[in-house]
Amino acid sequence: MSMKSIFDAKEVRSEFEKASINASFIPLIWKHVITHHQNPNNTNTNTNTNTITTAIDWCEIPSLPSAAYSLLASKFKPLTTTLHSLHRSSDGVTTKLLIKLQNGSFVEAVVMKYDTRLGKYDGKPRPGGPRSTLCVSSQVGCKMGCSFCATGSMGFKNNLSSGEIVEQLVHASRVDSIRNVVFMGMGEPLNNYAALVDAIRVMLGSPFQLSPRRITVSTVGIVHAINKLHNDLPGLNLAVSLHAPVQDIRCQIMPAARAFPLEKLMDALQQYQKISQQKILIEYIMLDGVNDGEQHAHLLGKLLETFQVIVNLIPFNPIGTLSQFRTSSEEGVSRFQKILRGTYNIRTTIRKQMGQDISGACGQLVVNLPDKKSIGNSSLLPDIEDLHL
Numbered sequence: 001m002s003m004k005s006i007f008d009a010k011e012v013r014s015e016f017e018k019a020s021i022n023a024s025f026i027p028l029i030w031k032h033v034i035t036h037h038q039n040p041n042n043t044n045t046n047t048n049t050n051t052i053t054t055a056i057d058w059c060e061i062p063s064l065p066s067a068a069y070s071l072l073a074s075k076f077k078p079l080t081t082t083l084h085s086l087h088r089s090s091d092g093v094t095t096k097l098l099i100k101l102q103n104g105s106f107v108e109a110v111v112m113k114y115d116t117r118l119g120k121y122d123g124k125p126r127p128g129g130p131r132s133t134l135c136v137s138s139q140v141g142c143k144m145g146c147s148f149c150a151t152g153s154m155g156f157k158n159n160l161s162s163g164e165i166v167e168q169l170v171h172a173s174r175v176d177s178i179r180n181v182v183f184m185g186m187g188e189p190l191n192n193y194a195a196l197v198d199a200i201r202v203m204l205g206s207p208f209q210l211s212p213r214r215i216t217v218s219t220v221g222i223v224h225a226i227n228k229l230h231n232d233l234p235g236l237n238l239a240v241s242l243h244a245p246v247q248d249i250r251c252q253i254m255p256a257a258r259a260f261p262l263e264k265l266m267d268a269l270q271q272y273q274k275i276s277q278q279k280i281l282i283e284y285i286m287l288d289g290v291n292d293g294e295q296h297a298h299l300l301g302k303l304l305e306t307f308q309v310i311v312n313l314i315p316f317n318p319i320g321t322l323s324q325f326r327t328s329s330e331e332g333v334s335r336f337q338k339i340l341r342g343t344y345n346i347r348t349t350i351r352k353q354m355g356q357d358i359s360g361a362c363g364q365l366v367v368n369l370p371d372k373k374s375i376g377n378s379s380l381l382p383d384i385e386d387l388h389l
């Protein structure tokens with residue numbers, strides 16, 4: 001029988017309740033698990049962490065009611081996932097964590113560290129130094145099948161449990177102190193809604209205590225889930241992978257869009273914005289000759305004119321077999337940006353191209369067998385940070 005993760009909060013609460021154990025002990029147990037890890041000691045090179053164990057004996061946790069120890073030992077593991085390996089980019093900005101699930105599948109989480117406000121006013125780092133953002137996966141593979149996306153090409157394998165989602169944060173906290181979490185890894189988070197909500201609630205509570213303003217959920221636009229999101233998790237940032245200003249182009253590059261007509265999606269976003277009063281990040285991957293023309297910029301401008309949004313233009317980065325698309329020219333991208341800014345007064349940024357081993361856009365993490373070079377979405381931090389300005 002596979003054991004549950006101690007970070008599967010619902011399971012733990014329900015077992016504690018059945019055994020009449022006070023739920024207030026749960027954050028103490030989590031804190032113990034988080035702090036009793038060995039830290040990977042090699043910070044500059046790729047590190048295989050097979051030798052790093054995370055064995056934690058429940059008996060080591062002081063001051064729990066005695067019934068809790070036997071309950072924990074029989075039903076829960078401190079971690080159900082293992083950190084298989086770390087891969088650091090040469091510039092030290094990105095660390096990819098390859099994480100093995102209990103069922104043998106792998107997911108990636110990416111830690112991105114840089115201070116985007118450096119030099120903005122006085123060329124000096126802001127107090128507090130660089131902030132780290134963790135990009136987490138919510139599914140193994142993805143059902144959405146976006147034709148420009150590496151994850152989409154691998155199909156769907158399974159949903160992650162809430163514990164498996166939170167464990168990515170636990171592993172990442174061994175690498176760096178994490179201030180922002182973005183759900184832009186493998187999978188469509190709103191397609192794994194219950195686990196997503198439970199995981200985020202754990203992240204918001206003790207001992208993680210992340211601010212909801214520091215958590216971003218990125219979606220292709222699952223309309224019914226967007227309608228619920230603000231009620232379940234007020235204050236989060238929402239990022240929408242729009243990628244086209246009209247329904248037929250959306251359907252062409254994002255098959256899932258057929259189930260979610262653009263008009264309905266825009267209504268849901270309008271409603272979300274009205275209730276949340278927050279800016280929405282619009283992600284737009286620039287595909288040469290598909291969605292990057294001046295006419296598309298005007299259509300997008302008209303579509304978004306009445307919203308409070310930041311549009312992030314993402315130059316397409318062809319990966320392996322995904323070469324059916326070409327990268328838009330630099331001039332084309334900047335012309336597109338000028339139209340959105342100049343004609344429609346929409347704040348528009350262009351995602352920076354990072355290293356060759358790095359890609360951009362919603363969820364471009366791929367199946368990563370341990371010996372394959374992985375692809376991580378590490379260039380999004382400046383965009384996410386923009387939401388907090």
Ligand code: SF4
Pocket residue numbers: 142143144145146149150151152153185186187188220241361362363364
């Ligand atoms: S872009 Fe996002 S939603 Fe589309 S297939 Fe990739 S992971 Fe799934």
